[in-house]
Amino acid sequence: MRSRVIAVAGAKGSPGCSFLAVSLARCLAASNIPTLLLDGDAEGGGLATLLDLGPVVPAALDGNAIDAPATQIEPRLWFAELGPAEAGAFNGLELASSVRARHQAVVVDLGHSFGPLQRQLSAASDWLLWVVVPDRSGLVRADRALASGVLGAASAGLVFNRMRRGCLERADEALSSRHRMPVMARINEDRRIADRLSQGRPVHREWRLRRAFRELARSVHPDAGSAAPAWP
Numbered sequence: 414m415r416s417r418v419i420a421v422a423g424a425k426g427s428p429g430c431s432f433l434a435v436s437l438a439r440c441l442a443a444s445n446i447p448t449l450l451l452d453g454d455a456e457g458g459g460l461a462t463l464l465d466l467g468p469v470v471p472a473a474l475d476g477n478a479i480d481a482p483a484t485q486i487e488p489r490l491w492f493a494e495l496g497p498a499e500a501g502a503f504n505g506l507e508l509a510s511s512v513r514a515r516h517q518a519v520v521v522d523l524g525h526s527f528g529p530l531q532r533q534l535s536a537a538s539d540w541l542l543w544v545v546v547p548d549r550s551g552l553v554r555a556d557r558a559l560a561s562g563v564l565g566a567a568s569a570g571l572v573f574n575r576m577r578r579g580c581l582e583r584a585d586e587a588l589s590s591r592h593r594m595p596v597m598a599r600i601n602e603d604r605r606i607a608d609r610l611s612q613g614r615p616v617h618r619e620w621r622l623r624r625a626f627r628e629l630a631r632s633v634h635p636d637a638g639s640a641a642p643a644w645p
Contacts, residue, residue, distance in 0.1 A: 416513045417634045420453075420538040420566060423525040424558035425551055428544040429574035429600075431459050432616075434522040437542075437633075440617040440626040441518045442490035444637040449483055449516040452494040453534050454524030461494055469494045483515075491516065495530070505533020518634055527563055540633045541566035542597060545588065547573050552584050559592045570597035572629070577602040598629045 421434045431454075438450040452460040461469045464486060483491035493512075508530075512519045521538065523531045535541055541564055545555040555571075558564075571594050573585045589596050606616050617626040631638035 415635055416517050416519070417540065418509050418513055418519045418521065418534075418538040419540045419542060419633050420521045420523050420535045420564075421542045421544060422523040422527070422531075422535065422564055423544045424555040425525055425546070428525065428546045428551060430454075430522050430524055430544050431463050433542065433544050433572055433574065433600075434520050435460065435463060436615075436617040436622070436626055437629060438490060438518070438520040439487070439615045440630045441520070441634060441637060442487060443615075443617070444630060444634075445489065446517045446634060446636050447489050447491075448518040448520065449491045449493060449512050450486075451512065451519060451521045452492075453521045453531060455526040455528050455531060456524060457494065459524070460492070460522055464492065466492065505530050505535075506537050509534055509537035517636065523564070532564060535564040535566050538566040539568065541569040542572050542633075543569065543594070544572050544574050545585075546575050547585055552588060556588060556591070559588075559594070570595045570632075572596075572598045572600065574600045575602040597632055598625045600625055 419437065421430050421437070423430045434450060438448050442448040450460065454460075461467070466484070466486065469484070469492070483493040486492050495508075509519070521534055523535060527535075543555060543559065545551055571585070571589055573596065585596060585599065588594075601621060603621060606619060606622065616622060627638075
C-alpha cells in the first residue's frame with residue numbers, strides 16, 4: 414500500500430490553509446484513496462468548526478499509534494484533531510508513522526504558527542504545500558518563511574490562493590524561481606466558493622476549481638493519477 418503525508422502550511426494568518434487541506438483531502442478521498450484529514454494547527458479547532466463537526470475529542474498517542482480512532486466524516490475520509498494542550502505530548506515523526514500505516518493519504522493542516530510538533534510533522538511529510546496569498550504582504554511573508562527554512566519536507570511546492578485581478582504581475586513566478594519550488598496550483602478568488610465551503614459543500618467539485626484540485630492530487634499522490642509539478 415502506497416501512502417503519502419501531505420502537509421499544508423502558510424506564512425501568514427488566513428492564507429487558506431484550512432480551505433486547501435479540506436478540499437485536497439476530499440479530492441483524494443473521491444479518488445478512492447482512504448484519506449485522513451488531520452488538524453495539526455498549533456491553535457487547533459479550525460477544521461472541526463469549518464466542517465461543522467461540533468466538539469471533537471483530541472487524539473492521543475499511545476506508544477506509536479493514535480489511541481482514539483479517527484472520525485469518519487465521508488466515504489473514505491476520516492478526521493482527527495491534535496488539541497493545543499496535547500500537542501506537547503506528541504512526537505511528530507512517530508505520529509506521522511502511525512497515521513501513514515492506517516491511511517493511504519494523510520493531509521495535515523499545520524496553519525501558520527510552527528512549534529516543534531509542526532516542524533516534526535513537516536519533516537516527516539512527503540509533500541509540503543505552502544499556501545500563498547499573492548498580495549504584497551502575503552508574498553513578502555512567504556519569501557521570508559521560505560528563506561528561513563523553518564519547515565522542510567521531502568518535496569515542497571507553492572499553491573497560490575485567491576488569485577485575482579490586481580495581483581502583482583508575475584510575482585508568483587518570481588517567488589517560484591527564487592526558491593526553486595514548483596507552482597502546484599493557482600486558485601482564483603471567488604466569494605461564492607468560501608460560502609459553499611462554510612456550508613460543508615465539497616468545493617473541489619466546483620467547475621472553477623475541479624481541474625486545479627485534480628491536478629494537485631495527482632501531483633502529490635501516485636494513486637490519484639500522474640501529473641508533473643508545473644514550473645512557470
